[in-house]
Amino acid sequence: MSITLAIVEDLDEVRDGLKNFISLSTDFKILDTFKTAEEALFDIPKLRPDIVIMDINLPGMSGIECIKLIKDKSPDTQFMMFTVYENDEKVFEALKAGASGYLLKNTGLVQLIESLKELHLGGSPMSANIARKLVTLFRNQQKETANVEVLSGRENEILQLLAKGLLYKEIADQLAISVSTVRQHIHHIYEKLHVQNRTEAINKVFGRN
């Protein structure tokens, strides 16, 4: 059972580099690679890969827009953003749109494989910057509406610690849990964020808000 992948990346060298390297691992199977979001838009829902590695800065439609459109058509697919800076505003946008994790382009290839596996197992990475943004976001929305998917105590705790800039390992030690558990919690947070984002969208559509 290998993890199926799709790559959306406009730079030929990067795309090819990724493809070549991941192909070396038997745990993954690359279903297809795309140069633009427009191309991926039609094929990914058909391919239904487990993970899509999605560049943000694409010519034409951006990766974020792409996720927004595909996410619901391919609900089991997880999106891994592929970016230069983890603190980029766009990363957070992407997470809100439905991405579950992000990969930095300067990540070592071995670590990249690990990250993909981790994501597939239900773990997600999160930087302190993103955690801070999330804390604010959830707090505000909790205030505004009652029927919002609320974070659990532990999730909240982890988010707070992350926002303070603690590393996963430190959080795990402090809460006496494993690092992968921390990642899973974060994954849930992303899911809730995504759900929330979707609710927001629906509310907007039906004019409830």
Add this chain to the structure above:
Amino acid sequence: MQRTVLILAYFFLCAYSFAQQYPFVHYTPKEGLISNMIKGIYQDSKGRLYFSSVHGLSIYDGSRFINYNSKNGLGFDIVNQVIEMAPDSLWIITNSIKMNCIVNGKLKLLPFHNENHIINNLCKDEKGDIYAAAEDGLLIFDKKDSFIKLPFVDSKGEDVSSYIAYTFPFGDYLFVQRDASLLPHQDNVLYLYKKATRKIVSETPDIHGIQMAPDGRVWVSTENAIMAIDTTEIKKGKIVLQELPEQYAQLRNKSRYFILFDKSNNCWSGDQGSVLLKTTPDGTTTAFTSISGLNMFYINSVFQDREGITWIATNNDGVSKLVHNNFSHIEKPFDLLQPNLISYNKNSDNLLVYSSSSATATIIHNNKKESFSLNDPRGLTELIETPCGFFGTKSNVIYKLEPVHNVLHAKMEFPSDSDNFYSHQIIDKNGNLIATGKNYITAIINGKKVFKTKLPYYADFPAMDSKGNIWVATRANDLFVFNTHPDDPSNYLEQKLYFKKELSGISPRSIIIDNNDDIWIGTRNHGINVFQIKDEKLIKKLTLTVASGLSDDFTTHLVCDEQNNIWASSALGLDKISVKNGIPVIENITKQNNIFQSVFNVVIDKDNIAWGLVSNGIIKITPENKHASNYLPTLMVSMLKAGKDTVQDGGYLSYRQNNLSFNFAATSFFNEKQVLYSYRLNGGSNDQWSEPSNNASVSFINLQPGNYNLEIKATFPAGRYPDQTINYPFSISPAWWQTWWFRSITFLAIASFLVWAFRFYYRRKLEQKLAAFEKQQAIEKERTRIATDMHDDLGAGLSRIKFLSETIGIKKQQHQPIEEDVNKIREYSHEMIDKMGEIVWALNEKNDSLSDLLSYTRAYTMEYLSQNGIECKTEMPNSFPSVFVSGEFRRNVFLTIKEALHNVVKHSQATEVKLSISINHHLSIELKDNGTGIDKNYIRLFSNWLNNMESRVKEMGGIFEITNRQGTLIHLEIPLKA
């Protein structure tokens, strides 16, 4: 014995024996009168006086003269007559064909078809018909608008209707006279004209003047005498002259005298030179000459107004007013020079006047005088006649004097102690002399025995009450009351009452007990204090001072007359005080008669005539015959001025007329300058009565619009008339800007302006905030842009290099060739260095001018194209305007060109490119190649960069065009911000 001597003494008639001076008041142009040549005097129903002259008309209201002549509305300067036709509507007859009227104070011309009538005199008969004596005949007024000439033919059948000078009605007849001076036969005919038949029924020559008295007497002045016309004969249509009745005998022989009757039926006659005679209906005649104070010029008219004041109009000296002809000043009374003592013996009705300089005493009884010289030349300080004979006083001795052949001899001496000094004496009810002095009060009983009792200090006067008690007040504030005991000469004066503290501090100088037994004490500088005795207690009733109207606070002598008037003498004059309903009314007798002298002493004779001693003679005040006239002066607003303009119809004034001055007047001429006016303005800021003053005007400045009521009050001197009060309501309308609607509009305008200003301010602040925010945002945007540039340009390149190197690592393990990848890494590194340079160039503040941008762009184009083997031509203006361009602008322009060049190199297969740049408010750049051109189908592939370029240009507000024209033509048009 002495009485017989007196009777034997020499008597003579003293009528006209002394020159009396009357207090005439003169009015001339100096006082405001229009002219000195006054012809006639008239008084209207409101009491105003009209003085007609040959120079115009003066109207006198008591406060001021209002003058009219031909320059300010009068038809002609010579005014012949003034006559009131209806209340406040007067006709002014001028010596011209123009007639004026004054209606409610406004002078107008009468709109008459007066043709050529010059009217000399108008009269109104009992039926209300108006007849006019005119230059061209006798006229009757048709009671509409014109005069109709009446036939006027004499007994010889001759028309005598020219120069008719004077006419007045008598029953069914008119008396008519012509102006003899203008006629050939100066026979001064008097005509009697029957109104019904319009015929002359009787005529008499040689009549110089004719006058009718209000009581019906008709007198004429003839060549040799003043005569009467038989009024019963007039009714039969005949003029019959007769001698004046017996009581007017002294007027019978007056030749060519002018005659005038006044309202009180007094006949005023004179010879126009030396004398003016006033003859009362009972025949009493008073003569006025220049010595009496009357300027004896040609007298045109004598007029008695409704207050009984006589006005004499002269031809050369204005008008003389005689208010009180009961007052006279006699400089050499009874031929005595500088009299210094005066006394009166009630029992004998003898008035005694003594002059120490000539050592002569004169006794006047029934207008007859008897003179005595004193054999002792040493001056007496007092001389008094008592039933027991004459007594003279000097220092501490009283002499009893006896007359022998008109010489008074000192027969007995009553010397007193050396520390005594006699002051004044009275005769008590027993006929005995009571003398006060320093330290003693002395009585000479029956002219023989002396009784004296000690006083604490100097007493000036003794006084006697109705019961015969003697009252004495000392200068040390003691008041004694003594009983007299004629039957017990050794105890003649018995002290009955004594008061001290009630008089504390007043220093009495004179004392009199009035007919009600009230005690009047004149003091040194503390006015007159009036007391009464109640249960043997002295209670003060009144204090009169200068403030109450007294001439002086130091009263030297007091006397009471039959009517219970108190006459108070002082250094500043004589006052007459009467108490009416408990309120004292003070009349300044000397002042109001233009006499400003000390009055030393006053005695009242049995006719109630007051004789006062002044330094150069005697003043004589006979009792006034109070007219039962019901005259009341009219208080009126005589003129209202708004600023400089006279307001004719008061009441409603405009907002501009808010500086008002009111002139008011009260038509009383007794002492018109002493009428006190006060006012208050209701509706103004101060509604208190003003301090009464004799200023008959008031001004108000800057009155606010609104309704006002000016109340004016006049108080008349000596309380002659009750106070008069009038109201003068008026309103000042608000200006248009003071009206409520204007104010509300103004308020709204100001309010909306404030709202607008506030909003403007607020918006400005907001705009400033926004600008700051935008600036902040611009900086933010710039930062974001730089970050994005780095991310996009460098990030992509570095990612490539990174992955290429990773790929090299893998390929090496698999032993694959790696040269291609290494080349790529080099290529990308180059590219990134260039990009880095571009970013830094765009960021550099120093490259912020348009010329920098264009030269950089040009250099890049040349270099890039030549590197790729494409020939390049550029066309650029020689000079660029110095325009600053932002980093964003620079970057957008440069990148657009760069992308376009990139496209040319990659896809166009062109061999030649032309870059043209021109500047004209816009930056216009054309890039033309000679390549394959743009294929519409092919475009989709390039849509990305096309979009990029287009969006960059649009971001700068410019136009981006791409067309095929034997190659590709890209045209940018970007506006330049100055």
